[in-house]
Amino acid sequence: MPIKTWELDPNFKNEIMSEAGGEHLASCFQCSTCTLGCPITEIIPSYNPRKIIQMSLLGMREEVLSNPDLWVCLICQTCTARCPQDVRIADVLGVLRRIAEREEEAGNLKIDSPRPLFDKAFQHQLKKFGRLYDMGLAMEYYPKKEGSFIKGMLAMMKDYKDFGKRMFLKGKMGPLGGGSPVKGMLASKIKQKDVMKKIFEELGEGGKEK
Amino acid sequence: MSVNKLAYYPGCPSEGTAMEQHMSTEAVFEKLGVELVEVEDWNCCGAAEVEDPKLLYALNARNLAIAEKEDLDIVTPCSICYYNLERSNKALKADEALRTQLKGIDSSLDYNGKIKTKHVLDVFVNDIGLDEISSKLEKKVNVKVAPYYGCYIGRPPETAFDDPDNPVLMDKLIELIGGEIVPFNYMKTVCCGGPLMMTRGDIAFDMARKILDVAKNAGADCISLACPLCGMMLDGKQADIEKALGVTIGLPVIYITQLLGLALGIEPNKLGLNKNAVDTKEILGKVV
Ligand code: SF4
Ligand code: SF4
Numbered sequence: 001m002p003i004k005t006w007e008l009d010p011n012f013k014n015e016i017m018s019e020a021g022g023e024h025l026a027s028c029f030q031c032s033t034c035t036l037g038c039p040i041t042e043i044i045p046s047y048n049p050r051k052i053i054q055m056s057l058l059g060m061r062e063e064v065l066s067n068p069d070l071w072v073c074l075i076c077q078t079c080t081a082r083c084p085q086d087v088r089i090a091d092v093l094g095v096l097r098r099i100a101e102r103e104e105e106a107g108n109l110k111i112d113s114p115r116p117l118f119d120k121a122f123q124h125q126l127k128k129f130g131r132l133y134d135m136g137l138a139m140e141y142y143p144k145k146e147g148s149f150i151k152g153m154l155a156m157m158k159d160y161k162d163f164g165k166r167m168f169l170k171g172k173m174g175p176l177g178g179g180s181p182v183k184g185m186l187a188s189k190i191k192q193k194d195v196m197k198k199i200f201e202e203l204g205e206g207g208k209e210k
Numbered sequence: 211m212s213v214n215k216l217a218y219y220p221g222c223p224s225e226g227t228a229m230e231q232h233m234s235t236e237a238v239f240e241k242l243g244v245e246l247v248e249v250e251d252w253n254c255c256g257a258a259e260v261e262d263p264k265l266l267y268a269l270n271a272r273n274l275a276i277a278e279k280e281d282l283d284i285v286t287p288c289s290i291c292y293y294n295l296e297r298s299n300k301a302l303k304a305d306e307a308l309r310t311q312l313k314g315i316d317s318s319l320d321y322n323g324k325i326k327t328k329h330v331l332d333v334f335v336n337d338i339g340l341d342e343i344s345s346k347l348e349k350k351v352n353v354k355v356a357p358y359y360g361c362y363i364g365r366p367p368e369t370a371f372d373d374p375d376n377p378v379l380m381d382k383l384i385e386l387i388g389g390e391i392v393p394f395n396y397m398k399t400v401c402c403g404g405p406l407m408m409t410r411g412d413i414a415f416d417m418a419r420k421i422l423d424v425a426k427n428a429g430a431d432c433i434s435l436a437c438p439l440c441g442m443m444l445d446g447k448q449a450d451i452e453k454a455l456g457v458t459i460g461l462p463v464i465y466i467t468q469l470l471g472l473a474l475g476i477e478p479n480k481l482g483l484n485k486n487a488v489d490t491k492e493i494l495g496k497v498v
Contacts, residue, residue, distance in 0.1 A: 020263040020264070021263060039400055039401050039417060040413070043413055043416055043417070044413075071409070072406065072410055072413065074361075074401045074403070074405045074406060075258055075361075075405055076361045076401035076405075077361055077362070077365040077366040078361075078365065078399075078401070080365065080366045080367075081364070081365035081366055081367060081370075081374045082374075088366070090366070094261045097261060098261060098262060113409060114408075114409050115409040118259070118408050118409050119259045119260075119261065122257070122259035122260075123259060123260060125254075126253070126254050126256070126260070126269070130253040130254065131222050131225075131253060131254045132222040132254050132257070134226065141408065159411070162449065162450055162453070163446065163447060163450055166446070166449065166487055167226070167227060167446065167487075170484075170485045170486075170487060171229075171485065172226050172227055172229055172485065173226055173227070188222075188225050190251050190252070190253050191251045192251060192253075192272075192318060195253075195272060195316045195318050195319070196253060198315050198316050199265070199268045199269065199272075199315060199316070199319075200265070202268075202315050203262065203264050203265040203268055203315075204262075204265055209264070
């Protein structure tokens with residue numbers, strides 16, 4: 001597909017480079033080391049971090065931000081470790097995900113992946129309890145992902161039926177597991193929950209600094 | 211030995227899916243004569259789900275500040291917690307304005323950059339040292355092991371403490387306790403797929419299966435590892451992977467702290483070896 005030069009956003013690279021993690025974007029010399037070592041490319045041959053970097057440098061803002069591939073990166077850091085130009089691709093992809101999320105919140109983009117929902121549900125547990133509460137995370141994530149409470153519960157049961165039982169039998173989850181009578185069913189809460197609230201209100205999603 | 215007391219950051223999975231890693235870490239340090247002081251009222255490090263750097267630094271600043279008050283360096287058995295603690299520590303040490311901003315959010319985030327953050331593998335091999343550990347060994351763990359390192363031990367470069375392509379710290383411990391390393395080099399550092407478990411389970415299963423397959427075909431009795439997310443994928447979900455992909459694997463997956471604990475003569479249940487999802491009895495039979 002030819003690039004429509006009139007649709008390019010020459011400022012996109014500066015936008016990325018002004019965010020923490022995106023600073024080294026312009027050092028890329030397109031050697032493709034990142035793509036060749038990427039474990040996702042091995043599974044999805046069209047997945048190409050080099051190309052995402054080049055499209056970003058060219059200013060193909062919309063194509064880059066709406067690319068569903070942004071959401072299958074494992075943040076495994078293989079690309080970053082091998083890049084001869086210290087581009088820190090894993091961090092650059094993180095910056096692109098954050099910009100995409102902001103665009104979605106502003107109503108300019110629809111992200112084609114449940115991952116932002118998962119990350120948000122995870123963060124909500126930390127904001128509330130200070131630690132990860134698996135059950136709370138699942139109860140928030142599945143209904144949002146599936147679009148309704150019932151569908152969400154069914155999907156959750158499917159995923160957790162065997163795994164949950166296994167963890168229960170090992171005393172790691174469920175009403176009698178984990179060394180306390182209700183471990184896993186209740187959240188493990190920290191005492192200074194107020195600090196978590198302050199942190200997220202200042203720096204979290206939609207926080208004062210955002 | 212250059213270390214006798216450390217702050218201990220267990221991480222969220224220590225309370226559930228990775229209890230055995232937590233139990234074995236505490237037991238091993240006790241046996242090695244290193245006192246662990248749990249970071250009081252610790253909070254989650256943000257795992258892979260908090261991507262915003264400043265938010266992540268704030269979460270970790272609180273834990274770092276608690277350990278700093280005790281004047282202790284922090285050790286954690288979880289590779290992801292380590293990565294988050296270490297990169298936050300680096301960022302906070304280098305940036306006074308950031309420290310001031312975080313302190314402004316709450317006084318509990320007042321961290322002065324005075325402590326170090328470490329992964330257990332680093333502490334075992336580089337701080338306590340193989341000679342010291344060797345002098346305390348009571349048993350030979352006569353098993354063939356595929357040492358699996360995953361992502362955050364050898365990369366990214368700013369926080370890595372082992373070689374990115376061929377990490378060796380776990381290999382050294384396994385050889386020290388009488389184990390044999392099977393040919394596994396090219397799989398040592400390939401991601402387990404864990405970060406995609408909840409959003410692209412198909413990819414995650416595919417990735418974890420590859421690691422299990424290679425280890426099994428190499429003749430391993432077990433995989434050893436040092437990260438609770440890898441543990442959940444390779445051990446906790448192994449039966450789900452077998453079912454979903456129509457394969458039989460049945461390969462025990464054991465935290466390095468558990469293997470080391472066995473060699474130190476610690477009782478298996480104290481190391482949580484009855485908590486691994488894939489049965490570990492065969493491995494226990496090879497401890498002599
Ligand atoms: S490895 Fe680095 S320099 Fe090479 S294409 Fe990827 S980002 Fe660019
Ligand atoms: S961090 Fe993402 S892009 Fe880089 S190698 Fe891993 S999966 Fe591929």
